[in-house]
Amino acid sequence: MLKGKVETLSDDGLGVLQAGNKTVYVPFAYLGDGIKVKSTRRRFGRLIARNFELLEPSPLRVHPRCRHFGKCGGCLWQGLNYGAQLELKAELFERITGIRAEIKGSPKIWGFRNVSNFIVTTNGAGLKEYGNPLGVVDLSECPVFSKKTPEYLRVLRNFLKETGLRPWSLTRKTGDVHYLQVREGKFTGEVMANLIAHRRPSEETAEAFRDYFSFADSLYWSLKADEGDDPRGEPELVDGNPFIRERIGDVTYLIHPNSFFQTNSYALELLLRAVENFTDGERVLDLYSGVGTFGVYLAKRGFRVEGIEINPFAVEMANRNAKLNGVNAQFRVGRAEETPIGDYDTVIVDPPRKGLKEAGELLVKSGVERVVYVSCNPKAFKLDYENHLKKAYRVEEAILVDMFPHTSHVEAVVLLSR
Incomplete structure (x- = not known):
């Protein structure tokens, strides 16, 4: 048994307890907590x-x-004062990257998430238990997602009971229903329900699905062909609209089950403004453009935007969003690391969690004066900067936006100048 006081936090937000020659990482423990650790497990080389x-x-x-x-x-x-959360996020970001940055808090810290993926298992329906790959918390509420979470879960459980569809077994890898994904347009009130299942619905099941989930403006059944523990499948529209809409400031975005969209609708406008404030000139390249979240917003402000994205469906959605908002933005399919970077005034990069890697060298060799790097992974940004971008760019300024209250994660917008 180890006793002591938490004097620091790990990069991933765990309390760190130093007891003699042992270092123990404690989830749900905070700076200044006096604690007694009763048992430990070893994971990825840490206790x-x-x-x-x-x-x-x-x-x-x-x-x-x-x-x-x-x-x-x-x-x-969630057990940490919100002001302290913001200070600690800024400190962790500086510790990892060496960059001191102002942080902007989320306008709402409850009910801010616009999507939730409820896993449906023989152990319950809800969210994963921390530190236990086979553990599931049988949820009755989720205050960070929606006040309607209890209703969504009640409907799901009643639907499964009536139809006899089997929840997924995490140990045996068998079952019918694996996830329920619910998306909410926080500013439009529109709702999408997407059931991710390992079999197609019969006509009778599809009818019950429509009846139980009649609150949804868009209703999908996604066929999952693999046993992977993720909320992905091939979506088929069962009822309602093919998209729901979300409105951020003066821009409307269409959302589909296969769309990646920032999870905090309320803080998203702060993020978009930060990117806009760092963008200069007329011609903008939106690398890793996704569904056009940044590109369409910037085009609405008069920039001439071109976007590159590897996912053809995301490109289709980005062009739909550009057309919906009547803006001058064109998006096309392409690999970021193979994109010739021409005469642009600013390049926006919002890479996947692993970072830019080879595409960083492409920016170094380009003549672009400024790069706006958006990242939720400060370690990946640091690697990109140290290994590539530092050869041609210096860090001018950075803003942090708290898209993820009650977690240690933060979104960074870093301005790099040649």
């Missing part, structure tokens, strides 16, 4: 606390709103 007793609570602690806090893996920092 992780399985459970601990709080002997002396940190002054930074607050009462968590969700009854599932401490077990659910969604919100490790």
Whole structure:
């Protein structure tokens, strides 16, 4: 048994307890907590606390709103004062990258998520348990997603009961229904329900699906052909509209089950403004453009935008969004690392979590004066900068936007000048 005080946090937001020659990483523990660790497990070369007793609570602690806090893996920092969350995110970002940056808090810290993927298993329906790949928290609420979460889950459970569809077994890898994905347009009130299943619905099941989920403006059934533990399948529209809409400021975006869209609608406008403020000139290249989240917003402000994205469906959605908003933006399919970077004034990059890698060298060899790098992974940004971008660019300024309250994650917008 190890006792001590949490004096620092790990890069991924766990409390770090130093007891003699042992270092233990403690989920749900915060700076200043006096704790007693009762048992540990080894994971990825670290000792992780399985459970601990709080002997002396940190002054930074607050009462968590969700009854599932401490077990659910969604919100490790929900027991931490929100002002302290912001300060710690800025400190962690500076520790990893060496960059001191102002942080902007989320306008809402409850009910801000516009999507939730509820796993449906023989152990319950809800979200994954922290640190247990086979553990599922049988949810009754989720205050960070929606006030309607209890209704969504009640409907799901009643639907499964009536139809006899089997929930997925994480151990045996068998079952019919694996996930329920619900998306909400926070500013439009539109709802999309998408059931991810391992079999097609019969006519009778499809009818029951329509009846139970009649609250949804868009209703999809996605066929999942693999056993992978993720909410992906081949979507088929069962009822309603093929898209729901979300409106951020003066821009409307179409959302489809296969669309990636930033999860915090309320903080997204802060992120878009930060990118706009760092963008200069007339011609903008939106590399890794996705569904046009940045490109369409910038085009609405008079920039001439071209976007490159490897996913053909995302490109189709981006062009639809450009047309819907009547803006001068063209998006096309292409690999970022193979894109000739011509005469652009600013290049926006929002790479996947692994970072730019080879595409960083392409930017170095281009003549572009400024790069706006958007990232939710400071370690990937640091590698890109140290290995590639530093050869030609210096960091001018950075803004952090808290897209993910109650977690250690933060979105960064970094301005690089040649």
